[in-house]
Amino acid sequence: MTMRRPLIWGFLVGLGVVCQIFAPPAAAQSLVDPLGALIARPAEVTTETAAQDTASQPAALDYRVWENSANRAEIAILNTATSEAALEQLRRQLVDWRAAFLGAQNANAARIVTLRAQIAALGAPPTDGAPEPEDLAKRRVDLADQLVRLQAPGIAAEEAYQRADGLIGEVDRTLRDRQAAQLLTLWPAPINPTNWPEGVIGLTDTGVRLWDEIAENWAAPDRRSALWGNLPLIILVLALGLGLTIYARAWVQNLAMRLREKGSAGVQRIVALIASLGEVVFPILGVALLTFALQMVGMTGEFGSRILDSLPAIAFPLIAAAWMAGRIFPRGSLAGPLNLGTEGRAEARVLTVLLGLMLGVEELRFAAMNAQDYSEGTTAVVSFPGLLITGLLLVRMGHLLSRNLGVAQLREGETPNFGKSLLSLVARGLIFIGLFGPVVAAIGYVAGAGALIYPAVLSLGLIAVLLILQHLLGDIYAMITRTHGEANDTLIPVLANFVVVVASIPLFALIWGARFADLTEIWTRFRDGFQLGTTRISPTDFLFFAAVFALGYGLTRVLQGALRSTILPRTGLDHGAQTATVSGVGYVGIFLAGLIAVNAAGIDLSGLAIVAGALSVGIGFGLQAVVSNFVSGIILLIERPVSEGDWIEVGQTQGIVKSISVRSTRIQTFDRSDVIVPNSDLISGLVTNYTRFNLTGRLIVNVGVAFGSDSRKVEQVLRDIAEAQPLAVMNPPPIVALMGFGADAINFEMRIILRDINQITAVRSEVNHEILRRFAEEGIEIPFAQNDVTLRNADQIVALLQAIPGAPSK
Numbered sequence: 001m002t003m004r005r006p007l008i009w010g011f012l013v014g015l016g017v018v019c020q021i022f023a024p025p026a027a028a029q030s031l032v033d034p035l036g037a038l039i040a041r042p043a044e045v046t047t048e049t050a051a052q053d054t055a056s057q058p059a060a061l062d063y064r065v066w067e068n069s070a071n072r073a074e075i076a077i078l079n080t081a082t083s084e085a086a087l088e089q090l091r092r093q094l095v096d097w098r099a100a101f102l103g104a105q106n107a108n109a110a111r112i113v114t115l116r117a118q119i120a121a122l123g124a125p126p127t128d129g130a131p132e133p134e135d136l137a138k139r140r141v142d143l144a145d146q147l148v149r150l151q152a153p154g155i156a157a158e159e160a161y162q163r164a165d166g167l168i169g170e171v172d173r174t175l176r177d178r179q180a181a182q183l184l185t186l187w188p189a190p191i192n193p194t195n196w197p198e199g200v201i202g203l204t205d206t207g208v209r210l211w212d213e214i215a216e217n218w219a220a221p222d223r224r225s226a227l228w229g230n231l232p233l234i235i236l237v238l239a240l241g242l243g244l245t246i247y248a249r250a251w252v253q254n255l256a257m258r259l260r261e262k263g264s265a266g267v268q269r270i271v272a273l274i275a276s277l278g279e280v281v282f283p284i285l286g287v288a289l290l291t292f293a294l295q296m297v298g299m300t301g302e303f304g305s306r307i308l309d310s311l312p313a314i315a316f317p318l319i320a321a322a323w324m325a326g327r328i329f330p331r332g333s334l335a336g337p338l339n340l341g342t343e344g345r346a347e348a349r350v351l352t353v354l355l356g357l358m359l360g361v362e363e364l365r366f367a368a369m370n371a372q373d374y375s376e377g378t379t380a381v382v383s384f385p386g387l388l389i390t391g392l393l394l395v396r397m398g399h400l401l402s403r404n405l406g407v408a409q410l411r412e413g414e415t416p417n418f419g420k421s422l423l424s425l426v427a428r429g430l431i432f433i434g435l436f437g438p439v440v441a442a443i444g445y446v447a448g449a450g451a452l453i454y455p456a457v458l459s460l461g462l463i464a465v466l467l468i469l470q471h472l473l474g475d476i477y478a479m480i481t482r483t484h485g486e487a488n489d490t491l492i493p494v495l496a497n498f499v500v501v502v503a504s505i506p507l508f509a510l511i512w513g514a515r516f517a518d519l520t521e522i523w524t525r526f527r528d529g530f531q532l533g534t535t536r537i538s539p540t541d542f543l544f545f546a547a548v549f550a551l552g553y554g555l556t557r558v559l560q561g562a563l564r565s566t567i568l569p570r571t572g573l574d575h576g577a578q579t580a581t582v583s584g585v586g587y588v589g590i591f592l593a594g595l596i597a598v599n600a601a602g603i604d605l606s607g608l609a610i611v612a613g614a615l616s617v618g619i620g621f622g623l624q625a626v627v628s629n630f631v632s633g634i635i636l637l638i639e640r641p642v643s644e645g646d647w648i649e650v651g652q653t654q655g656i657v658k659s660i661s662v663r664s665t666r667i668q669t670f671d672r673s674d675v676i677v678p679n680s681d682l683i684s685g686l687v688t689n690y691t692r693f694n695l696t697g698r699l700i701v702n703v704g705v706a707f708g709s710d711s712r713k714v715e716q717v718l719r720d721i722a723e724a725q726p727l728a729v730m731n732p733p734p735i736v737a738l739m740g741f742g743a744d745a746i747n748f749e750m751r752i753i754l755r756d757i758n759q760i761t762a763v764r765s766e767v768n769h770e771i772l773r774r775f776a777e778e779g780i781e782i783p784f785a786q787n788d789v790t791l792r793n794a795d796q797i798v799a800l801l802q803a804i805p806g807a808p809s810k
Contacts (some may be wrong), residue, residue, distance in 0.1 A: 092169045098164040104157035108150040183448040188377035190384035199381025213301035237293040241289035244286030287315040321356020325349040357389040384415035394434030401427035470497040534551040545601040552593025580637040631681035633662035649688040697757025704745030706781040729753040
């Protein structure tokens with residue numbers, strides 16, 4: 001048994017993943033394995049002429065072929081001799097069948113709906129034993145027969161769909177069980193000295209085999225002749241390959257470094273990142289040229305050619321790791337995305353390159369040894385050093401990141417960053433895997449250790465790529481919006497970064513051993529939707545629903561705007577009635593848009609009737625306050641006891657109504673504070689509306705004069721002041737009344753009806769000013785409180801004071 005090959009190309013498979021997930025199912029192909037033909041493809045689509053009352057069938061599925069194929073598939077799944085490759089191909093065939101059955105479930109759907117409507121139009125048959133008219137009964141039987149015939153293909157497709165789906169699930173479970181069994185297989189312990197000779201023999205055999213191939217080819221005259229004939233071209237290609245691998249990379253690295261150090265502008269960073277891609281492209285091209293030159297030498301056989309063909313895959317991890325190290329842990333004064341110190345970045349660069357080197361070494365081991373069917377003991381001994389060194393590098397990298405990204409590094413009052421907290425958690429995970437992996441490998445679980453350590457390295461590389469992409473998106477946004485400084489914390493880059501992270505989840509799944517079929521199955525489940533009542537709801541239905549609802553919502557807003565700005569201002573409605581009309585049109589429009597969207601999308605909500613009935617009980621108890629406020633808001637909009645712009649008083653709150661929604665009303669007090677009042681308080685409580693029907697209101701001013709003043713003169717002066725006010729109403733005229741006698745003054749009261757009660761404060765102030773001025777002119781005194789104190793034993797108190805030594809004599 002051999003170890004699973006590490007996903008060296010995990011970073012490049014993403015595009016293929018997305019393309020394959022969104023692509024339609026591939027055409028079915030015949031499958032042959034040791035058991036023979038397991039399953040046949042679905043029949044080709046044919047079109048038949050419709051009979052009298054039947055519609056054309058979208059596809060003619062041969063269910064006899066399907067039955068035979070499904071039976072053979074069940075046998076293949078139960079047979080442990082069936083290879084994994086055969087099971088994967090079998091699964092693809094079943095997926096094609098399932099897709100065909102899913103499409104056939106909606107056969108004759110439109111005609112079935114019409115027939116059901118026709119049967120419903122006939123009414124219910126008599127239940128009291130009364131005979132039904134013969135022609136009506138015959139028509140009912142004919143329609144029922146047609147309905148049964150038209151429903152038969154859909155029912156058969158549904159049954160076959162369920163069987164195909166179950167078989168696919170069995171294949172997936174079988175493959176997962178086999179994968180788990182491989183990872184948990186206990187191999188000979190690589191730390192056992194008795195197994196070391198076997199590993200040494202394996203390595204020696206590999207070297208001897210390669211040497212024998214070269215020696216054999218060198219002994220052939222035609223091979224040597226071809227070598228000398230191609231030698232100039234070989235030397236040229238080798239020189240070009242070495243130049244691209246070494247010198248071109250160094251030149252591109254220096255160029256990118258100069259561009260990054262020119263400034264913090266986003267344009268420079270974008271250009272530097274694009275230029276730095278040459279650090280990967282040119283070396284890979286150089287390695288490809290070196291591979292081509294070595295192949296032109298012609299001294300290798302089948303075994304050596306297999307190693308040469310793997311050279312780009314062997315070199316790619318090292319080249320990519322060196323590029324990512326320069327981006328995440330840059331040289332010079334730039335701190336990089338993780339803001340590490342100079343020493344920390346230098347060590348991190350070395351660790352990153354070494355991790356890439358270990359991936360390349362593992363790829364070389366796989367190309368040189370795994371294909372030769374070495375024993376488990378040989379593979380375990382040869383693989384263990386790479387696992388041990390890679391694990392130690394992961395531990396060191398985890399300690400380095402944890403020390404620099406830990407929450408303990410936060411300054412006082414600084415909010416923890418979610419991204420750095422997550423990276424700190426990843427660092428601790430690296431430490432655990434780096435320690436746990438070599439331990440289990442030493443015991444003998446080499447395959448399981450490889451499935452932990454190498455995916456951890458690849459995941460670390462993918463995280464580095466995500467960090468680079470996130471900063472690139474921030475720089476692009478800063479360049480487009482001409483934003484100065486760091487733009488990564490604004491909303492749009494944050495949302496874009498979130499989308500990038502979510503899109504990378506399939507890549508992480510592939511790295512950690514998920515099968516490509518698992519991802520396509522998840523997408524198929526999502527694309528096929530779910531059953532709701534008698535209707536299957538798919539994402540396309542939701543998109544269609546959202547599009548129709550958005551269109552209806554937009555038309556509602558347009559209609560509201562036309563009513564608010566063009567139509568209603570030309571009517572006799574006041575401002576509050578206009579606002580209520582616009583709001584009512586909005587609620588009705590949104591409700592109708594929702595109904596039309598549901599109907600257009602074909603969503604059957606009858607299946608939710610029972611659920612809605614159960615939820616209504618909970619809503620009645622848990623949301624009764626919300627429902628009460630909503631109903632109160634509707635009442636306010638219809639009856640309009642309170643409108644926008646009214647001056648009202650609710651409890652201890654007094655102010656101007658600014659807006660009325662379905663849940664609450666916003667009141668702006670006279671000190672410019674906004675108070676949100678639930679609508680139920682306006683309906684059930686005591687509300688004073690000072691300006692509901694008109695702006696007329698009464699002003700009362702209390703005035704006190706000194707005893708001894710001429711009361712008639714005071715009355716006339718106060719009347720003159722009241723009648724002189726511009727906002728005072730003369731019909732009825734202002735009233736000045738002598739209200740009584742207080743302890744210090746004669747009390748008068750002025751009652752003035754104002755045309756605009758909103759100006760009551762200004763009028764009150766003006767009236768008080770006039771009272772002070774006129775009373776001063778007329779000599780009328782405004783009293784203030786006075787208290788007279790009478791001492792009944794004053795002579796005795798004086799005598800006592802004079803008896804005190806040093807007291808004055810008077």
